[in-house]
Amino acid sequence: MAKYLVFGGSGFLGSRLIARLAKQDSNQIVVADVNRNPSFDKYENVSFQEIDFINKNSxxxxxxxxxxxxxxxSTITPADGTKDAFRELEENVxxxxxxxxxxxxxxxxxxxFLSSGGTVYGNKGSVPLSEELLPAPICNYGISKELIERYLFLYHHMYGLDYRILRLSNPYGTKARKNQKQGLIPIVMDCIMRGEPVTVxxxxxxxxxxxxxxxxxxGVLKAAENGGSxxxxNIGFGKGHSILEIxxxxVKELGCEYPRLIFVPDRKCDVEYNVLDNSRMKAEFGWEPQICLEEGIRMMVNGIRNGGENG
Ligand SMILES: NC(=O)c1ccc[n+]([C@@H]2O[C@H](COP(=O)([O-])OP(=O)(O)OC[C@H]3O[C@@H](n4cnc5c(N)ncnc54)[C@H](O)[C@@H]3O)[C@@H](O)[C@H]2O)c1
Structure with missing residues (x-):
């Protein structure tokens, strides 16, 4: 039996994490979030605690x-630029x-701590990025992730705090969030299904x-709950795909017409290449991603066609 407190458990990743943790009856899970996720009502071992993280002093x-x-x-996304730098420090750090x-x-x-493999490394050329590299984020979101990582090292160094930092790449597999600003795959899928042009x-x-x-x-569960060093x-597939490939x-999976593309200039926060070297996860935990991109997109499309949001 283990007891879990999950801050932000009602969201995209949290809800999948809670579903996995709740499967084990002996686990006790508390979701601490500003939003209650009604899909957790079916679990007897999951309870909800309403908190507003950004206003917590203790x-x-x-x-x-x-x-x-x-x-x-996390209250901001990589695309939010620097206009919210103060807000980022205040609300997240x-x-x-x-x-x-x-x-x-x-x-x-x-x-x-769920960090961001997609942003903390910055622009580092075109080879898979290993945990050994020094972070050099080029967006405010990545800087705050790196800053929190550094505080975790410090608290470990000073007080022996036990931590894991999981640098996640770009997770996809749901259409659950409305007004989604993060996640190319669900955004593109939404546009195409609505017959709208796609902004590139x-x-x-x-x-x-x-x-x-x-x-x-x-990967998160393996790295969080086992020994290891x-x-x-890094938690990523370890393979790269361009926007046009996606x-x-x-289009192939939906069997629909190719959408009109609207090309707009790169945002300053966009790196050219970001693929994670996941060999540490493989070596220490025997973890390997199982779902290739084609299959994952097919699962999403089938999920949506079958009336559900998830796939
Ligand atoms: N989704 C991605 O592409 C991705 C990639 C790498 C890392 N991450 C990180 O993983 C974590 C989870 O991401 P996600 O995609 O599930 O995000 P999400 O936005 O779907 O979920 C975040 C959760 O935090 C809650 N929350 C937001 N503000 C809050 C506040 N003030 N008080 C209490 N709860 C609050 C939201 O209600 C939501 O349930 C984040 O830290 C994110 O930076 C996400």
């Missing part, structure tokens, strides 16, 4: 008794420090590492 008394604390809250202040008092607790940043040849959300969550783990694959 987590005193809220961590005791847990084995794992997952931190999945400051409350995370308050959380670390409490977690450090509970030596049996492991903190798992740059020349469409920027390469990203897409991983199905179920593979991503398997600790620290940072559009081709979606």
């Amino acid at each position: 987590f005193a008394g809220e961590i005791a008794g847990y084995d794992y604390v997952y931190h999945l809250i 400051r409350p995370t420090l308050a959380l670390l202040e409490e977690v450090k008092l509970h030596p049996g607790v492991r903190l798992i 940043f740059g020349n469409g040849r920027n390469v990203r590492d897409y991983i199905h959300v179920e593979d991503a969550i398997s 600790g620290g940072i783990y 559009i081709d694959l979606i």
